Amino acid sequence: MAGHVITYLVLVSSCFLVFRSFKKTTKTQYVQFLFFFWWVIYTSLHLTTGRYYLASTVTGGAFLFLMVPLSYAYMRKPQPGHNPFHHVRTIIMKFVSNFNHYMQKKIGLSGATAEADIRHYHPVVLARERMCQIEERVTKHLEEKKPYLQRSYSLKMLSDETHISVHHLSAFVNQYYKINFNDFINEHRVMICVEKLLSMEWKYKKLEAIAEESGFNNRNTFTVAFRKVTGVNPSQFLKNIKLGTPQKPENRALILKTGIASPTR
Structure with a gap:
């Protein structure tokens, strides 16, 4: 003012x-x-x-x-x-x-x-009880609705859908997951992409098409996000699947979600 x-x-x-x-x-x-x-x-x-x-x-x-x-x-x-x-x-x-x-x-x-x-x-310190409430509501919403499949999904949209303030959501993601919102959403997109690859959708779909279906806007964003989670780029990950030795994800949530084991050495 x-x-x-x-x-x-x-x-x-x-x-x-x-x-x-x-x-x-x-x-x-x-x-x-x-x-x-x-x-x-x-x-x-x-x-x-x-x-x-x-x-x-x-x-x-x-x-x-x-x-x-x-x-x-x-x-x-x-x-x-x-x-x-x-x-x-x-x-x-x-x-x-x-x-x-x-x-x-x-x-x-x-x-x-x-x-x-x-x-x-922006800095907001959330109490443990409040953090648990947000985690439960956000996790349930993301698992049931999968809104991150929308290419332009934003923090404001998640706030409107869960009825949690933008600042509390931002603080929750930063403090609970130690990452920003974009990386948080992209991790979920990578999970979907990995599931599609493990389901052999690569046999009749291009990698770009699978990325788009998973919510990614462009190939560069997809490649960077995929490498952050799995440790390798998408094409190498797909090659490992074809060889029967899929790369172990670096993200714990993805390990639990997909059950991918470490490659045989």
């Missing part, structure tokens, strides 16, 4: 100084300017109500900084024979030149502040 107030105090002050820099302004032009000026502020304020503070502030600020000099250029009548577009270009270039350095510093500061706020807000 304080960041929004400071940003708009700077914007309003800057626009006022630019207005004062123009001389021989008529009363009609002054009234037109005030009307347009407050409309621009109202619109830019709406632009800064988005979810992401930094991006929305830059958007609203850019709108305000561009529209004010354009309104001046429109209201000030150019001298006969002068190109009006040259007048607009001159004003905008002057305006941008004066505030470019400041905006860069401001954006950098806002970004650092936003990241600090996120780091400050």
